[in-house]
Amino acid sequence: MKPRRTVLSVPGQVEKMHDKALNSGSDAIMLDLEDSVPVDMKVDARGRIIQSLLSRDWGRKTVLFRMNGLDTPFGYRDLLEVVEAAGPVIDAIVIPKINHPGDVHFVSRMLDGIELNKGWTQRIGIEASIETAVGLEAVSEIARASDRIQTLVFGVADYSASIGARLVSLSGHGEKETEIYPGHRWHFAMSRMVMAAKANGLQAIDAPYGNFKDPEGLKQAAAMACALGYDGKWAIHPDQIDIINQTFSPSPEDIERARKVLDAHHQATIQGLGAVAVEGRMVDQATVRLAGLLWEQARHLGLI
Secondary structure, eight states, X not given: OOOOSEEEEEETTOHHHHHHHHTSSOSEEEEESSTTSOGGGHHHHHHHHHHHHHHSOOTTSEEEEEOOOTTSSSHHHHHHHHHHHHGGGOSEEEEOSOOSHHHHHHHHHHHHHHHHHHTOOSOOEEEEEEOSHXXXXXXXXXXXXXXTEEEEEEOHHHHHHHHTOOOOSSSXXXXXXXXXXXXXXXXXXXXXXXXXXXXXXXXXXXXXXXXXXXXXXXXXXXXXXXXXTOOEEEESSGGGHHHHHHHTSOOHHHHHHHHHHHHHXXXXXXXXXXXXXXXXXXXXXXXXXXXXXXXXXXXXXXXX
């Protein structure tokens, strides 16, 4: 799977932003039909996304679009019209506010039918957005609801609303957390989600940071998500891309450390040994797996 260090969210109805996103450093572009699109512009935005997907070369990017929820009159039309028109360009569909694995089943079966009808061999993936208490409670079932699922995405603002958490900033997206809670307020929710993702071989993507004029806050939020095991983070502004990419990229020190671990493991395998020591520290199979994942990420990003 392609890296998704940064997923840049772009309003579907603002086509000029699509070109800026395409030329940005973001790994993935998410053309949005949900929260960033006013109700009276939903249908127009759908058409603009189709036009944008068909008229531009998206080959360098991971291409996503976020449909409206299945509890709206727009969701099923988003799925049907956008996928039928531009399916071969789309890497994955973001399903918002999933509360039940049945939501995933519906989208997956619809994609089955569209792909069969069109004769496409490349399958379109699913990104499952966990944004409510109900969704988090069912996150393990959701994570294994379809082999199309590629990532789980944490939606902090809607999750906050669903549990009645206090609003402490204008955006509701991760700002000023340390002022009201002695620690990381969303540690349990984020850890629960990343556990479900990794147990099912999926990537985990963190919610966006709402204040795009606060680079230090973004850096801290991204670092915490990375430390918890997340693979990337949504961005709502191009100015956030470089910070997020840097945070979720292996550093030269990380790559060198992984190389030492993998080299030591290779030598131990030749000698028929199990765990070995590297610079006075024990290296076992769990460490080797971590080093291997980091090495593959660095290779994919062209860092080695």
